[in-house]
Every structure is written in C-alpha cells, then in structure tokens.
Amino acid sequence: MKQNLxxxxxxxxxxxxxxxxxxxxxxxxSEEYIIEKGDTLWDISxxxxxxxxxxxxxxxxxxxxxxxxxxxxxxxxxxxxxxxLMRMFPKPEKEIRVVTKPVVTEVAKALPKKYMxxxxxxxxxxxxxxxxxxxxxxxxxxxxxxxVVKNEMVYLKAPSYTRNGxxxxxxxxxxxxxxPKTGASLGYxxxxxxxxEVIAIENDIPKAKVISSYEEIKIGDGLLPYEDIEPPRVPDxxxxxxxxxxxxxxxxxxxxxxxxxxxFLDKGQNHGLKVGDMFSVISNIxxxxxxxxxxxxxxxxxxSKAVLLKTGQEVTIxxxxxxx
Numbered sequence: 013m014k015q016n017l018x019x020x021x022x023x024x025x026x027x028x029x030x031x032x033x034x035x036x037x038x039x040x041x042s043e044e045y046i047i048e049k050g051d052t053l054w055d056i057s058x059x060x061x062x063x064x065x066x067x068x069x070x071x072x073x074x075x076x077x078x079x080x081x082x083x084x085x086x087x088x089x090x091x092x093x094x095x096x097l098m099r100m101f102p103k104p105e106k107e108i109r110v111v112t113k114p115v116v117t118e119v120a121k122a123l124p125k126k127y128m129x130x131x132x133x134x135x136x137x138x139x140x141x142x143x144x145x146x147x148x149x150x151x152x153x154x155x156x157x158x159x160v161v162k163n164e165m166v167y168l169k170a171p172s173y174t175r176n177g178x179x180x181x182x183x184x185x186x187x188x189x190x191x192p193k194t195g196a197s198l199g200y201x202x203x204x205x206x207x208x209e210v211i212a213i214e215n216d217i218p219k220a221k222v223i224s225s226y227e228e229i230k231i232g233d234g235l236l237p238y239e240d241i242e243p244p245r246v247p248d249x250x251x252x253x254x255x256x257x258x259x260x261x262x263x264x265x266x267x268x269x270x271x272x273x274x275x276f277l278d279k280g281q282n283h284g285l286k287v288g289d290m291f292s293v294i295s296n297i298x299x300x301x302x303x304x305x306x307x308x309x310x311x312x313x314x315x316s317k318a319v320l321l322k323t324g325q326e327v328t329i330x331x332x333x334x335x336x
Contacts, residue, residue: 131243
C-alpha cells in the first residue's frame with residue numbers, strides 16, 4: 013500500500029514539473045542576438061525562427077523591450093528555439109493571425125519633393141500688393157556698406173516686442189504696377205530678397221544676422237514676420253480653364269521675358285484660377301499667335317504669379333494668355 017502511494021506521488025510530481033516552463037532550459041537553448049540598424053522583430057522571427065508570426069512570442073521572452081515597434085541598435089535579446097517558444101506559448105484553439113509588419117525603427121528617408129519652381133526664385137519674386145506691409149526696416153549695416161549678404165550683420169528698426177531669436181522676412185517695394193492695357197493701378201511689386209534673425213539687443217536696438225539672401229539686401233528694405241515659404245508641388249492633373257487675360261509685370265521689371273522667368277497675370281482666384289493651371293502665351297504682334305506656355309504657381313484674389321515654361325520667342329508685358 014505504502015509502495016503504491018509513493019509511486020503515485022512520483023507520477024504526480026513528474027507530470028507537474030513537465031507542465032512548467034524551465035527557465036534553466038531556456039537559458040541553455042537560447043541564442044543571444046544584438047539588434048542591428050533596420051531590424052524588426054518580424055524580420056528576426058523570419059530569419060532565426062523561419063516564421064514571421066512568432067514575433068509576439070519572441071517579444072514575450074524579452075521583457076526589456078517595452079514597445080515591439082521601437083527596438084534600438086545595440087539591444088541584446090534572447091532567441092529561444094522555435095520548439096521552446098511553442099512550448100512556452102501554446103497555440104490557442106483558434107489562432108487569428110494578423111498579417112501586419114511592425115513599424116521599422118529606422119526613420120524612413122523623405123521622398124524627394126517635386127516642386128513646380130525653384131524655391132529661391134519663388135520666394136524672391138514676391139507678389140503684387142496694394143500697399144507696402146512692412147513692420148520695420150533694415151536700419152544700417154554693422155559697417156558702412158549699403159548692401160549685405162548671407163552671414164553679415166545688420167541693425168533693425170523693429171517693433172518694441174522684438175527679442176533674441178526673432179526672425180523676419182526682408183521685403184522690398186520695387187515699383188508701382190499698372191495694367192498695360194487699361195492703365196489701372198494694380199499695386200506695388202514686392203520682392204523678398206532674404207531673411208534675418210535677431211542675435212542681440214544692443215541699447216534697445218536689435219542686431220540681426222542675415223540667414224538667407226537671394227539677392228543683396230539693401231539698407232532701408234522692410235521687414236515682415238518670418239514664415240516658411242515653399243513653392244507648390246507638381247500637380248497630379250493640369251487644368252486649362254476657359255479664362256484669358258494679360259501679362260501685367262515681370263519680376264525682373266523688364267519688358268521682355270523668356271523661359272523660366274516669373275510673370276504676373278491680371279486674373280486670380282476670384283476669376284476661377286487655381287495653382288497648377290496651364291495656359292498658352294499669345295503674342296498680339298503682328299497677329300494673335302501662341303508663342304509659349306505658362307503655369308500658375310501662386311494665386312491671389314485678383315492677381316496671380318506664373319512661370320514661363322517654354323517660349324518660341326521673347327514674351328512682352330502686355331501679351332495675352334488663354335486657352336488657345
């Protein structure tokens with residue numbers, strides 16, 4: 013009787029220990045692996061265990077990993093055998109496999125941005141405004157010069173709230189613009205030759221460094237609160253609506269313009285135009301003849317800015333544009 017009881021207890025203890033995962037056994041059969049740049053638990057599970065879908069179990073035996081989507085190069089992990097993982101984490105009666113890959117820890121490289129126009133030209137060419145919206149000006153240079161460029165120092169006449177680190181766009185009133193056909197005043201051509209950043213306040217006068225210059229900045233140029241300016245992206249589709257008008261100005265302020273130049277048109281958003289619209293440029297001399305194409309790159313309520321994509325001859329302020 014006593015012998016039978018001992019045998020029964022031995023069997024019970026053997027069955028109990030067989031059902032408990034063995035930490036010592038895990039230490040023996042585990043492989044150490046150092047996370048490398050670009051690794052994911054998904055890929056490691058595939059390479060080491062030949063099963064993508066074991067990555068949650070692999071995470072489960074590595075408690076030092078707080079977020080399976082954030083694993084960092086240099087982290088040491090343990091990789092048990094496939095059999096050991098399956099023993100420690102038995103499959104449920106019905107296993108639902110979600111085919112999804114953890115987020116790669118590496119920061120993805122930004123896709124190249126395709127702009128319709130060079131960024132510096134887009135900023136420099138500015139816009140046509142009814143007034144000059146300056147809130148200050150370039151008061152003087154750090155020496156006796158009247159023009160400065162990038163990395164040089166200037167003193168500002170700026171609002172009283174100006175502090176170190178404040179940035180300003182530099183703006184310039186170039187000329188008054190009139191419609192070439194009607195003579196109506198359209199406002200002032202405003203350019204943006206660069207930007208400055210305040211680095212010190214000396215005797216209540218802001219001292220600033222030129223942080224960008226698309227052409228020389230002049231003493232007397234105005235200031236606007238800084239904003240990042242990016243040209244428009246290349247559109248997926250291009251419209252050519254039934255709208256027509258006249259070229260009223262060139263950012264170069266000369267009558268003749270050519271491929272790649274920025275021009276201003278006498279129609280805008282209120283007339284149905286959108287950025288990306290493309291039109292023919294039409295010469296009126298000696299007869300109406302298409303001589304090139306333009307594309308809208310900036311829009312205002314009554315006016316717009318365009319780039320000349322191609323021209324068969326020089327384009328003149330006063331030439332028309334439209335669907336032809």
